[in-house]
Amino acid sequence: CGDVGFGKTEVAARAAFKVVADGRQVAILVPTTVLAEQHTETFRERMAGFPVNIGSLNRFRTPAQQREIIQGLKSGGIDIVIGTHRLLSKDVEFKNLGLLIIDEEHRFGVRHKERLKSLRVGVDVLTLTATPIPRTLQMSLLGVRDLSIIQTPPRHRHSVKTFVAQYDDLVIKEAVIKELQRGGQVFIVHNRVHSIQEVAFKIQNLVPEARIAVAHGQMPGKILEDIMFSFIHHEVDVLICTTIIESGLDIPNANTIIITRADRMGLAGIYQLRGRVGRSRAQAYAYLLVPSMEQISKDAKQRLRALMEYNELGGGFKLAMSDLQIRGGGNILGESQSGNIAAVGYDLYLDLLQNTVNELKKKSAGLLTDTEAAPEIDPEINLNISAFIPESYMPDTNQRYIAYRKIAALKSAAEARELEAEMLDRYGKLPLETRNLLETVSLKDELRRLRITKLEQGPACFVFSFANDTPVTPQHILIFIKLQRGKSRLTPDNRLIVDTVIASTEPLFERLKKILRAIW
Incomplete structure (x- = not known):
């Protein structure tokens, strides 16, 4: 996981080269034909001088x-194939597939990815994305998948200044002219094919000196390829296009993008x-242009x-984490890529899955046997106090x-103290009820x-x-009861009763912790 432009493609190229050097094949699945062509050019350039045969499978x-x-894939003559959904066709077979790389993973469904993975047992999978879908992110956080994050941006990289504005011809004109004056290029994204030519005509009238081209997915492959080639080589100043440019295109000279009807995306x-x-x-x-903030x-x-x-730079992962919290993590064992687990409740489902994953990892490492796995307990605490987060806070x-x-x-308790410091910093002094809540969590530990x-x-x-x-020995409990001088007793059903009267909630947790320290 790395933000756009942080070098995910370079990681993929090095992983692919290592797999090919070990005598296996690599399949790279990308969402668009344009991106497949760009990756093919990039990989051939990176591996020039090495005996690596690279093929591209798409509608071009x-x-x-x-x-x-x-x-070539069936006979083993092609080492690396870069393709769109065409790679998922039933007539595509590999001689010795070793690695599947999925670029812009959020653009594919589970069925697409599982289809390629089912071609051969034991295929390693490397997914590249700036904003992982909730299902994949949850699997990574639970330990089902490994997660690596590229956090360091390229040198001299700046975050993109973003503006939300009401649609206005003057805004578009000034943005385009400003970019052209510094020798750059402009993307104008209009995701409606039936009216994209009207937008191009309007832009040409607003900025007559600009060289304008139109690109969308319904064009014949050769024409689309020629237009993209012209834009990449700065023969076109303004490219008016649909979201076909969304995935992975790397054009350093294009530094302004205008998105119409951003509210629909x-x-x-x-x-x-x-x-x-x-x-x-x-x-x-x-x-980001919208009709008006009142209408959306x-x-x-x-x-x-x-x-x-x-x-800011690197915000894609934070965006994905927020998406996970809002939409839920999907079905780990099914095809849903977002949504909650209705049967047992989302939190309980995560706890059960997390515990199972941890036990399986320990068993595979030889650290745990079937008879050693002690069930984790969740202590129940019933105290005569109020413990919640007030709405006023x-x-x-x-x-x-x-x-x-x-x-x-x-x-x-350490995590509770960290969260208390965070809440103090963001919302001010904690009310008594919220302190009680955090103290209860520490006590539960x-x-x-x-x-x-x-x-x-x-x-x-x-x-x-x-x-x-319990690790608490009967001898420790008996010593504690003796020191209490008749104020404590132990029942046959393993319950310790300690007599006490506390009028205030303030010393309550201190008293409880003293009792726990005394019996241990």
């Missing part, structure tokens, strides 16, 4: 050329489009606000929900360590219920 190839490439889509500019030392600009939907406003918030419902999720995920399954507070006592495999 004639049927005879496609048959030749397919035969998805979050990841706009983020990818914005990544087509800003690939050189020059400052890049993105203009609430969801569209939230998407545009998120794009403005994640404007954190008014935004979404922020409170995220805060509760963070608190529920805490595993130690102590109870879990001692395998105490339940803690209850009665009118004048505390009751600790121990699991059968």
Whole structure:
């Protein structure tokens, strides 16, 4: 996972070269024909001088050329093939496939990826994306997949300055002229093929001196290829196009992008489009044009606000994390790439899956046997206190929900202190109820360590219920009871009752922690 322009293609090229050197084949799946052609050129340039045979399988190839490439894959004559969905056809067979690389992974469905993976058992998969889909991101966070993040931007790279504006011919004219005056090129994205020629005519009238071309996916392959070639070699100043340019195009001289009706596009889509500019030392600009802020939907406003918030270099991963929180992580064992697990509840599902993954990893490493896996306990705490996040302290419902999720995920007192410092920094002094909530989480960590399954507070006592495999020895408990001089007792069902009367909640947790330290 790396932001647009951070070097994911270079990582893919080196991985592919290593696999080919070991005598295996590599398949690179990309979403668009234009990107397939660009990758083919890049890979051939990077591997020039080495005996690596690279083929490209897409609609720019004639049927005879496609048959030749397919035969080369079957016989082993082609080492690396770069293709679009054509690679998923049933007539495509590999002699010795070793690595599958999926570029712009968010553009493919699960069925597409599983089709290629099913061609051969034991195929390694490398996915490249700036904004991973929730399902893939969740699998990485759970440890089902490995996750590597490229965080360092290229030297002298600037973040793209992004503006949301109402559609206005004057805004477009000034943006185009400003870019042309510094010798650059402009993308204008209009994702409606039926009216794209009208937009081109209007732009030509606004900026008569500009060399303009139109590109969209319904064009014949040869014409589209010629237009893109002209734009890459600066024979065209302004390219008016659909989202066909969304994925992976690398044109350093293009540093302004104008997107019409940005309110109709998805979050990841706009983020990818914005990544087509800003690939050189020059400052890049993105203009997101909408009819008016009053006319667009609430969801569209939230998407545009998120794009403005994640404007810094490396914001793609943060955007994906936010998407995971909003949409849910999808079905790990099925085909849904987002959504919640309705049957058992999302949080419980994640906990069960996380525990299973950890146990399997330990077993595969020889660190755990089937008989050694002790079930993890979740201590129940019932205290006569209020423990919650008041609305007056954190008014935004979404922020409170995220805060509760963070608190529920805490595993130690140290993590609780870190979250307390974060909340103090963002929202100010914590109210008593919120401090009680964080203290309860810290206390739960102590109870879990001692395998105490339940803690209850009665009118004048505390009751600790121990699991059968608690590390607390009977000798320690007997010594504690003796020191209490009749104020504590142990019942036959492994419950320790400690008499106490506490009027204030302030010393409550201190008293409980003293008891736990005394019995351990």
